[in-house]
Amino acid sequence: MTDRRPTPAELVAAVPGLAPYLRPATLLRPYAATPAPQASRIGGPALWPADQPWPHCTAGHPEEEHTAAAGTAVIVLAHLRAEDAPHLPWPDGADRLQVLWCPNDHDDIQGERYYYGPAVELHWQRAADLAPATPPPPRHSDEYYLPTPCALRPEQVLDLPDRDELPGELHAATEEFTTRQGIEYERDHGRADGWKLGGWPSWHSTDLIPIDCGCGARMVHLLTVESGGAPDLSVGRHGELHVFVCPADLAHPVGLDLQ
Numbered sequence: 001m002t003d004r005r006p007t008p009a010e011l012v013a014a015v016p017g018l019a020p021y022l023r024p025a026t027l028l029r030p031y032a033a034t035p036a037p038q039a040s041r042i043g044g045p046a047l048w049p050a051d052q053p054w055p056h057c058t059a060g061h062p063e064e065e066h067t068a069a070a071g072t073a074v075i076v077l078a079h080l081r082a083e084d085a086p087h088l089p090w091p092d093g094a095d096r097l098q099v100l101w102c103p104n105d106h107d108d109i110q111g112e113r114y115y116y117g118p119a120v121e122l123h124w125q126r127a128a129d130l131a132p133a134t135p136p137p138p139r140h141s142d143e144y145y146l147p148t149p150c151a152l153r154p155e156q157v158l159d160l161p162d163r164d165e166l167p168g169e170l171h172a173a174t175e176e177f178t179t180r181q182g183i184e185y186e187r188d189h190g191r192a193d194g195w196k197l198g199g200w201p202s203w204h205s206t207d208l209i210p211i212d213c214g215c216g217a218r219m220v221h222l223l224t225v226e227s228g229g230a231p232d233l234s235v236g237r238h239g240e241l242h243v244f245v246c247p248a249d250l251a252h253p254v255g256l257d258l259q
Ligand SMILES: [Zn+2]
Pocket: 057, 058, 059, 060, 061, 072, 102, 103, 104, 106, 119
């Protein structure tokens, strides 16, 4: 028996069929700190093009009648620099990704079945266009969707998927190797946990749920938001929120999944 998880590189060396499943990812490793406005961060100050209005959430809110959450402003969940995650599908010229979310529950986001949580927006922008902004505070928010501002220690890694994503033969070959090593594939796979960009999502709570865009394309994992830790959020049943993007067009609405 060993206490050490094999690295993705070791898994691929032992089971070459896994090689096409290796994906680059950036572990964000948030820690409580006052982040610099221009740094990659969770929460923190708002930056926005001076000639554009701050976005408002247009999705419906189940508590709307009671809390007047309608038309509430969104907040900064994360501000990310291209150099910290060069493997993301950056549009030409964009060097900042801002992840905004509406810090309320939603149950009727278009195209999202069985989803109950924050509404998420991605904005691919240029640092040169961004200026300090003073957005209106949300008219209503759930406290557990308000992140404690964090700085990040980004680390680029390679990621492998959960077993659910693998074809049967490949899964069997991987399991044969991990069993020989005295480790359990379910737990000791190559997928990295925690806040991350790119790579693969966890399906630890449900089995694999294919996330398809309205255009028919299979969506790809962009961001994992983890409950607890320094950002002190709580998503789902204190689990993870996964944000997916459409590989055909980044302008298509994001896919959302809670684990
Ligand atoms: Zn909303």
